[in-house]
Amino acid sequence: MAQYDREILNxxxxxxxxxxxxxxxxxxxxxxxxxxxxxxIPAYFDESSSEYEKIHFFMEGLExxxxxxxxxxxxxxxxxxxxxxxxxxxxxxxxxxxxxxPKRDMTSCHxxxxxxxxxxxxxxxxxxxxxxxxxxxxxHKSVKEFVQLEDAASTKRLLDAVEAIxxxxxxxxxxxxxxLHFQDSKAFEKMEGKIAHVFRKxxxxxxxxxxxxxxxxxxxxxxxxxxxxxxxxxxSVGDEKINLSVLKQGLGISGEDIGRIRxxxxxxxxxxxxxxxxxxxxxxxxxxxxxxxxxxxxxxxxRLLLQEIYSHYPEAEYxxxxxxxxxxxxxxxxxxxxxxxxxxxxxxxxxxLQLYEGYGRPLTENDRKRLQGMRSWKDVGEVVDYMLExxxxxxxxxxxxxGILLPLDKKR
Numbered sequence: 001m002a003q004y005d006r007e008i009l010n011x012x013x014x015x016x017x018x019x020x021x022x023x024x025x026x027x028x029x030x031x032x033x034x035x036x037x038x039x040x041i042p043a044y045f046d047e048s049s050s051e052y053e054k055i056h057f058f059m060e061g062l063e064x065x066x067x068x069x070x071x072x073x074x075x076x077x078x079x080x081x082x083x084x085x086x087x088x089x090x091x092x093x094x095x096x097x098x099x100x101x102p103k104r105d106m107t108s109c110h111x112x113x114x115x116x117x118x119x120x121x122x123x124x125x126x127x128x129x130x131x132x133x134x135x136x137x138x139x140h141k142s143v144k145e146f147v148q149l150e151d152a153a154s155t156k157r158l159l160d161a162v163e164a165i166x167x168x169x170x171x172x173x174x175x176x177x178x179x180l181h182f183q184d185s186k187a188f189e190k191m192e193g194k195i196a197h198v199f200r201k202x203x204x205x206x207x208x209x210x211x212x213x214x215x216x217x218x219x220x221x222x223x224x225x226x227x228x229x230x231x232x233x234x235x236s237v238g239d240e241k242i243n244l245s246v247l248k249q250g251l252g253i254s255g256e257d258i259g260r261i262r263x264x265x266x267x268x269x270x271x272x273x274x275x276x277x278x279x280x281x282x283x284x285x286x287x288x289x290x291x292x293x294x295x296x297x298x299x300x301x302x303r304l305l306l307q308e309i310y311s312h313y314p315e316a317e318y319x320x321x322x323x324x325x326x327x328x329x330x331x332x333x334x335x336x337x338x339x340x341x342x343x344x345x346x347x348x349x350x351x352x353l354q355l356y357e358g359y360g361r362p363l364t365e366n367d368r369k370r371l372q373g374m375r376s377w378k379d380v381g382e383v384v385d386y387m388l389e390x391x392x393x394x395x396x397x398x399x400x401x402x403g404i405l406l407p408l409d410k411k412r
Contacts, residue, residue, distance in 0.1 A: 005097075008034055008041075008058075008059070008062075008084065009068070009086075009098050010100065011034055012032055012034050012068070012084070012086040012094070013094060013095065013098070013100065015032050015033075015086075016032045016086060016091070019032060022140070031086075032088070033086070034083060035083040036081045055081070056078070056081070062084075062097075065097070066087055066089075066093075067087055067090050067093060067094050067097060068084045068085060068086055070084055071083045101150065106149040106152070110133070110137060110147070110149060111134060113159075114130045114131075114133055114137075114159075117130040117159055117163075118131060123166035123167060124166065125198065126159060126163040128202040129146075129159070129202050130159060132202070133146065133147065146158070146197065157187070157191065158191060158195070160182075161181070161182075161191055162195065162198055164181045165177075165195070165199075165215065165218050166218065168218045168219055168220060171219045171220075171225070171255055171301070172219065172220050172221070173222070173223075174188055174220060192211055196214065200214075205333075205334060207370065208327060208370075216301075217300070219300060221255070224254055225301055226252040226253060227253050227255070227292065228249075228252050228278070228281060228293035229251060229290065229291065229292050229305075230244060230248075230251070230281075230290075230291050231244060231250070231289055232245040232269075232288070233245070233263060233268075234265055235261055235262065235264065236262045236263075237257065237261060237262075238260065241264060249282055250291070253305075261308065262312075263309065268288055269289070269290050270288040270289070270317065271286065271289040271318075271319060272290045272292070273291050273292065273318075273320070273346060274294040274319070274320045274335065275293055275322075275396075276322030276331060277397060278293055280321070280396050280397055280399075290309065290316075292305070303338060303339055306339050307339060307341075310339070317344070318343045319343060319344050319345070320335055320343045320345060321346040321396065322345075323348075323394065324348050324352065324383065324393060325387075325393035326367055326370035326374065328348060328396070329377065329380050329384075344379075347399050349382075350382050352399060353383055353387070353392070353394055356394055356398045356399055357390070357392055357394070359394065359398035361392070361394075362391050362393075363388070367393060371384050371387060371388055
């Protein structure tokens, strides 16, 4: 049987908790009301059922307890209910009647929880996230985008997860990380969507990044972390030497082994190139070059490899080859800034974009927003202006290597 008393009282409390009266900002008398209309409570207007009498019974019961006041249509008591009005002097009793924790109590609980994180030496993303939530709660704004007020335990788990990610100092797989911090191999996976959302919003240059890329920066992986390299070079691992020139597609090296890699000899390497996408890495051939599949944003493991290469080949030219889009430019800038290596962009210029424009794709609103902020960036201003004007971006896989014919009649 429908519990009309609890249903309507809950809806009155919902209205109260989103009102100026709850926020303490009302400048005049505010009445919290629920109007009886066909759309709001259709059963009340169904003449073929007996719900009409049941609803009257429940509403009159609430009025007897002084939780509400019934406003009768045309002031004809017992006839048709026009609306019911919450009694603000009986709020505590109303919450108890529906077994509901007041929003004010849940907000206070969250504020204390957030203040505890901010008061401790919280990590940058965790602190920014906690401060954002605390500010919104102080302004009586919704935080449903990230957390549910009625579930403080879940909020704490999310904050714990963000902080644990930032503090991680060893290479772990996701399920190992989950067991270590939550004693449950699948607990972290249940939070992945929210964790990704937090980092994209509160970590610098992380907007639009995939969760696996974000986690890799902190040494956390879903599957073994590999770096692919190829070229006419010899590497050593301990006392063993490997001649990569005999392998057409080079070698995939686990993140666990990257720190043990050393490069032998310097002859023949004039260019070192990081490549953003795996397909292009496999297809691309470059004479006298060492090619490295970067796989999006570089992380600490890839950074070790790049710095080892730079120390061994300081005279080589260093290039990054990626998508001609906002993400590609951000990866390039991130690469230069965090490695200290003087990378240049490779085939990410206006000439390349114009040559392959027929394969391009239109910009999204998010693309435009990100590109607008790049117009003053060194090396990319000209191509960014063109992209915005002509509504185009280009994936790296569209760019062909030397000797590969391009269908020039391709239209987008």
